[in-house]
Amino acid sequence: KxxxxxxxxxxxxxxxxxxxxxxxxxxxxxxxxxxxxxxxxxxxxxxxxxxxxxxxxxxxxxxxxxxxxxxxxxxxxxxxxxxxxxxxxxxxxxxxxxxxxxxxxxxxxxxxxxxxxxxxxxxxxxxxxxxxxxxxxxxxxxxxxxxxxxxxxxxxxxxxxxxxTGHPRFFNQLSTGLDIVGLAGEWLTSTANTNMFTYEIAPVFVLMEQLTLKKMREIVGWPDGEGDGIFSPGGAISNMYSVMIARYKFFPEVKTKGMAAAPRLVLFTSEHVSQTLTVSHYISKCSSGKNISHLDEILLHILFFSRGRVIPADLEAKVIEAKRKGYVPLFVTATAGTTVYGAFDPINEIADICEKYNMWLHVDGAWGGGLLMSRKHRHKLNGVERANSVTWNPHKMMGVPLQCSAILVRERGLLQGCNSMCAGYLFQPDKQYDVTYDTGDKAIQCGRHVDIFKFWLMWKAKGTVGFEQHIDKCLDLSAYLYNKIKNREGFEMVFNGEPQHTNVCFWYIPPSLRSLPDGEERRQRLHKVAPKIKAMMMESGTTMVGYQPQGDKVNFFRMVISNPAATRSDIDFLVEEIERLGHDL
Amino acid sequence: KxxxxxxxxxxxxxxxxxxxxxxxxxxxxxxxxxxxxxxxxxxxxxxxxxxxxxxxxxxxxxxxxxxxxxxxxxxxxxxxxxxxxxxxxxxxxxxxxxxxxxxxxxxxxxxxxxxxxxxxxxxxxxxxxxxxxxxxxxxxxxxxxxxxxxxxxxxxxxxxxxxxTGHPRFFNQLSTGLDIVGLAGEWLTSTANTNMFTYEIAPVFVLMEQLTLKKMREIVGWPDGEGDGIFSPGGAISNMYSVMIARYKFFPEVKTKGMAAAPRLVLFTSEHVSQTLTVSHYISKCSSGKNISHLDEILLHILFFSRGRVIPADLEAKVIEAKRKGYVPLFVTATAGTTVYGAFDPINEIADICEKYNMWLHVDGAWGGGLLMSRKHRHKLNGVERANSVTWNPHKMMGVPLQCSAILVRERGLLQGCNSMCAGYLFQPDKQYDVTYDTGDKAIQCGRHVDIFKFWLMWKAKGTVGFEQHIDKCLDLSAYLYNKIKNREGFEMVFNGEPQHTNVCFWYIPPSLRSLPDGEERRQRLHKVAPKIKAMMMESGTTMVGYQPQGDKVNFFRMVISNPAATRSDIDFLVEEIERLGHDL
Known part of the structure; x- marks a missing residue:
């Protein structure tokens, strides 16, 4: 032509x-x-x-x-x-x-x-x-x-x-915002269109992953950043890695002989979980009492909690009960930043119990891991350095474009030991370079998307201090929201006290409900308020925020702030918009 | 400023x-x-x-x-x-x-x-x-x-x-090439930076996924494209879905009561697997004889094969043996396009056995699924419409940028049934739109990357006929390569006959080895030839092609052609480059 x-x-x-x-x-x-x-x-x-x-x-x-x-x-x-x-x-x-x-x-x-x-x-x-x-x-x-x-x-x-999702008034998900450098990184990643499988086809990305994981482990607090890790397609899969590795660590023969080689294992987690769940993701919540994980035929105990946090004494009682029944307690998840309340489990106290009963401690910091970057807020994860493994999703609180999730493992060699296939037809040991850089044998995938570059590039561009500033700013904004509405007419907090993370959970009570006495009628009518306001919000397109019920609590708004574009004026706007839309309900 | x-x-x-x-x-x-x-x-x-x-x-x-x-x-x-x-x-x-x-x-x-x-x-x-x-x-x-x-x-x-990886002479992986429209699609996807979780935050992408999956099911041959499916981060995870769904279909109580509710289940697969494996991915190949899957504590039988293809009679014998031992045969994978040989299992014969013994038939078409788009080549997957589930990775043979993998399921409702959590705090049933469009409860992930848009956009831009032309051209090129080297001095084919897929497996025999008699010395020296040539190729940067051993066969080159930029002159170049680099070995 x-x-x-x-x-x-x-x-x-x-x-x-x-x-x-x-x-x-x-x-x-x-x-x-x-x-x-x-x-x-x-x-x-x-x-x-x-x-x-x-x-x-x-x-x-x-x-x-x-x-x-x-x-x-x-x-x-x-x-x-x-x-x-x-x-x-x-x-x-x-x-x-x-x-x-x-x-x-x-x-x-x-x-x-x-x-x-x-x-x-x-x-x-x-x-x-x-x-x-x-x-x-x-x-x-x-x-x-x-x-x-x-x-x-x-x-x-x-x-x-x-x-x-990058609009300053989009608050609907844990992942919000549009980071320009991260975006540039994604554009480059898709132009390079390669696979993290081997150093051979992704030399630069494989090294970036290695260095970034090491930096993350240093920030977790493991000496010299020693250990291992990998980026996975999301928190659910990162958490799945942790269960597989824990089982391999304690019962390596499962790999060659199957689960018959292991006793009946028990995992412990809280009902309030990180949005990425896994362990908990595979729970059927339809049956009460005993909950069974889906992928792993391992008994799963749900722990009691207070304001979304695990009560350590309940954990210990459940461990003792499981042992009495002849089960082997294997694995405990401490959640650092639950999906709805943004609660942080007391890691140190849980770690004490894990040490006492020789259990694997996994910290699910998919949502809350980002707080490790902040000198002001990282104390909420005190004890994280005692974890055996940590899930940390930069695509949530750190504003990295989706998908970007890391599983960090304290002991080197387990990832490879657990997932290696000894498959020469996939990984050739006789290559001319140091094949320990090939990552394919650590992964449960073969083709693995390059999730590292955008994150590496953002880190270069912002510095560690840039992430810290972003996180401090988001937490400041949530404190601002909390202070603004805690005593405001028509607003009612779902739990008392300042939020630990950027999650602020509240009900908006329209004037027509304000004089109703507590009771089933008020509950039922209040349950319908948030969905109605949300629907109107979406129809008018002005802002977006999530709502949900939790346990015996009827639908409430869960505000989360991870959007770097948000300012106090946007928080003001949200509050006024809720009032405007909900006033006549 | x-x-x-x-x-x-x-x-x-x-x-x-x-x-x-x-x-x-x-x-x-x-x-x-x-x-x-x-x-x-x-x-x-x-x-x-x-x-x-x-x-x-x-x-x-x-x-x-x-x-x-x-x-x-x-x-x-x-x-x-x-x-x-x-x-x-x-x-x-x-x-x-x-x-x-x-x-x-x-x-x-x-x-x-x-x-x-x-x-x-x-x-x-x-x-x-x-x-x-x-x-x-x-x-x-x-x-x-x-x-x-x-x-x-x-x-x-x-x-x-x-x-x-888009260079016309890059042949190293199953995923090669750089499709410009696909690339534009990825740039847009990362700019939109959303999540497939709900219709609420990804309305257009969710509908595109639904329509594209339906189209793929029509092409598989299910009446009116009925059924279900989802895009996952890769073939390994798509295959994992299939095992989970099969188990849920036959033993739904596993979801609430754990594996104790099911008998000892057996999966059957060939040793020659799609690169995306899963089922097989979780095999430890270090122990011979019985192989056990990693994630699912299910016995796994490896089938005998001829030229990489499953022998149906062996499958039936193994099923009978498993039943005799008191196990329940659950699941058979027929591979459509193995990683190394590009072999297609005889799906119809395997389907007969699956029907006879009431087993789930999964077709792993991660690599070979693309041939369904070609009227000339789709007969290699004859019988695929009898499968209960199909893995098909557009990011391989169809040239879609990584990652893009679909799991298709013939029976509607299983994906949801298997993976739903009834978790109101994640999925609000009281939203203003038809929430059956929300996909989060079908997925094992919460955050799910938008993998559909680039594929949808490419399909729009190329039409079904465009994919067909691409696939026919790649298969023509592999036939061209096969015909060029099958009788060429210094080349030896790993198996006889024209390749079924674009995989062409061959040894290059340097002059110094040509007069050596068959035997251990020749084997050992030949084993080192491909790695040496590959190393020189990479040092000189002229082209890239993979090599590996397989079973008792020493290192050979595996040429695969999925790169739309490749032409006959590039194939000529590759052959001459191997001769140039290997001549003096």
Whole structure:
């Protein structure tokens, strides 16, 4: 489709760069940009002549008319282009660069809007509305290719109907915000498109992972950062690693002989868990009393708690009871930052019990691990250095783009011992480099996404102090919210006292309920308030915050702050918005 | 730091756009680009005045001197900027856009080189060399932030010392290539930075996943695409889902009562497995005879095979033997495309046995599933529609960027039944939209990365026919390679007959070994040939292909072709490169 390079390349370049400048607008500049960046004259001339040809075909014109016209011209531009004409197609370089820059334009425009408080957090539509093809947005896949123009429209629509998780007023999840350096890291990661499997195919990323894990272990407090670890697709899988490693440590023969080689093992965890759960994730909460883990046929004891925290005396009583019944207590999870209350289990007291009964101590810091970066708040995880393993998700409190979760292990060799397959057809021991850098034999996966780079890059860019500032700021904001509403009319706290993490749990009581006496009617009506306010919030698109029931407590709002864009004015806005939407309920 | 908007915004814009054009080079154009894209006059003027201010400070100058100088000017530009000045910082928009465009420039330059055969596939360094900080590339993290200039240098270095997995001569893994539309999809995904957990926070992505899974089930051959499924972080985890679901289907009480509620279960798989393994991944291959799975305490039988394929008669004999011993045969994996040989198990014959003995049939098509898109090659998976579950990784044969793996389930409701937690604090049933669209309760994860968008976008852009063409082309290339080397002097095939998939397994026999008689000496020397050639390949950076031993076969090359950039000339190059490097061994 594109003609090949004429000989008079250099001259042609200058002439066409002039023409492109004459066009002035977006496309002209892009083309000039290519021309300048590219030092190879033949390539320049190839691009130029293709531009010439396409101009001649009137696919694009050069007048300086207004914005709307420009936009349409760009559409025309891509309407005759298809994916098959992009690289690696012959002469695919120019359309590739044009297409990618057009995508970047869509993305940067989205980023600008994300941080703009005058825009909505979301433009809500019901599933059936989107499925019906609202405003021409067609989600169906077809046999025949669509033009790149359509692909660009689809990209715009995808963002339009999505949720701006980086918006300063998005508080709905533990993972919020849009870190620009982290984003750049993700863009690079997907461009590199490799796999953490071996040093051979991911040399730089494998080393970055190793150094970052060591730094994290130092911060946990293990001497010289010794130990092991790996990044996994999320907290649930990091926690799963911890159970597997603990079992391997105490009963290595399970690996070759199966569970028959081990006694009946017991795990202990609190009902209030980190959102990433695992151990607890595999619990069926439908049956009461005994709860059984799903993946591991290990008995699982749920511990009593106070304000979301495990009561150590209850843990010890349950351990004794399990031993009396002939079971072997294996594993205790101390949660550092529960999903709903943001509570921190007393790690030191739990560690004492683990030492006494020779159990594996796992700290699930998926949500709360980030507080280790803060000199002011890390005391909430005192004793974490006594853990055998720690889950810590930088994609939550530290604002790293999803997915980024680490499992850290104090004893070196267990990860490899537990997961290695001795499979020469996957890992060749006779390679020319030091194959101890290959990570594939430590992982439960083969293909493993590069989750490290964005995190490494953010750490470089912010420094340890930058993470500390971010965390201190978020905790300050949650204290601000707590102080603002604790005595405010119409608000009622779910638990007393300042929150330990950024979780602030509260009910909004509409005026119509304020005079009702405590009792079933009030409970039932209050239970419906948060869902109604949330629905209106989503319809109006102004902000988003989560709600849920917990135990015997009816639906309440759980505010969490991990969004670096949030300020006190956004907290004020949220409170007033809840009042505005809920006032007449 | 940046001044606020003056009132004479519109005029100022024009004036400064002129100045920016006067600067001509990269930066000027970028600024003009911003100005033009941005229709808001106040914003324009803010950007302009910040540009003015910075120019006055001599952070950038406007002369037209040569390339080197320009580069340095850009460096100066970012050397005083830090991550904390990017969005959401006040006036962070301009530095954010500049920084991101600079990153995009690094990435597009990398993409151009990736597809350029005159560049290397990799620039190999040993781990200790990179760790020592080669050419100033410092991987260590520090407490204090680095300037954005340093961050950009780090991005360049990361790519420089990495491996170009999209290079037309990169054949090292099952996942190769760099699809431009897929890449655009990943860039958008990371910009949207959300989580597949609920419709609430990922409305568009959740629907795309649903529609794409349905399309995949239609292609598998289930009536009307009925059934269920989910995208997971990789084939190992997709396969893990299948085991969990099978166990839940036959013994649902395991979920609430633990494995004690089930008899001793047996899984059957071949030793030749898909690279994503799982079931088989958890096998310890160190002990022979009985192999035990790691995560599931279920006996695992390895089946005999011929040319990598399961022998159905052996499967039936092993099932009968297991039953005789009092075990319950639960689950059979038929591999569609083994890692090394690319072999396809005879699914129909295995399905007959599964029906006869009431066992779950799982087809692991992580590698071979893509062939379902090809009318010419899909017969190799005949019978797949009889499977109860199918693993299919678009990130392998279909060229979708890593990670993208689907587990498809024929019976609706099992995924949810197996994994649901009835946890109201995670999933609120009283939301205003149809919560059956929430996927969190089907998944073993809570936070789940958006893996669907890039795949959906590629499908839109290529159409089903585009995937078909890609797959047919790759298989043609492997037939071309097979025909080229099967009778070529110095080459010896590991198995006879045309390959079923794109895997071509062969030895290169250097002249010094050609006259050696079969025997231990020849075996031992041949075993060292592939590693040596591979090491030289990596040192010279010309191409990359994998090698491994398998069973009693010494190290051989395993060529796999999934790279859309590869052509016959690249295959020729590979063969000649092996001869060149191996000739004197």
């Amino acid at each position: 594109y003609s090949t390079a004429p000989k008079s390349a250099a001259k042609c370049y200058d002439a066409w760069c002039g023409v492109a400048h004459g066009c002035t607008r977006k496309l002209g500049m892009k083309i000039c940009g290519f021309l300048q960046k590219n030092n190879n004259l033949e390539e320049r001339s190839r691009i130029v002549s293709s531009f010439k040809e396409r101009t001649a075909k009137n696919l694009l014109s050069c007048d300086n008319s207004g914005g709307e016209a420009r936009f349409r011209r760009t559409e025309t531009d891509f309407s005759n282009l298809y994916a098959r004409e992009l690289l690696p197609a012959k002469n695919g370089e120019e359309p590739t660069m044009q297409f990618l820059l057009e995508v970047v334009e869509i993305l940067t425009s989205y980023i600008r809007k994300t941080f703009d408080r005058s825009t909505k957090v979301l433009d809500f539509h019901h599933p059936h509305q989107l499925l019906e093809g609202i405003e021409g947005f067609n989600l169906e896949l077809s046999d025949q290719p669509e033009s790149l123009e359509q692909i660009l429209v689809d990209c715009r629509d995808t963002l339009k109907y999505g949720v701006r | 940046y001044s606020t908007a003056p009132k004479s915004a519109a005029k100022c814009y024009d004036a400064w756009c002129g100045v920016a054009h006067g600067c001509t080079r990269k930066l000027g154009m970028k600024i003009c680009g911003f100005l033009q894209k941005n229709n808001n006059l106040e914003e324009r003027s803010r950007i302009v005045s910040s540009f003015k201010e910075r120019t006055a400070k001599n952070l950038l100058s406007c002369d037209n001197s040569g390339g080197e100088a320009r580069f340095r000017r850009t460096e100066t530009d970012f050397s005083n900027l830090y991550a904390r000045e990017l969005l959401p910082a006040k006036n962070g928009e301009e530095p954010t856009m500049q920084f991101l465009l600079e990153v995009v420039e690094i990435l597009t330059s990398y993409i151009r080189k990736t597809f350029d055969r005159s560049t290397k596939v990799l620039d190999f360094h040993h781990p200790h060399q990179l760790l020592e900080g080669i050419e100033g590339f410092n991987l260590e993290l520090s407490d204090q932030p680095e300037s954005l200039e340093q961050i950009l240098v780090d991005c360049r270095d990361t790519l420089k010392y990495g491996v170009r």
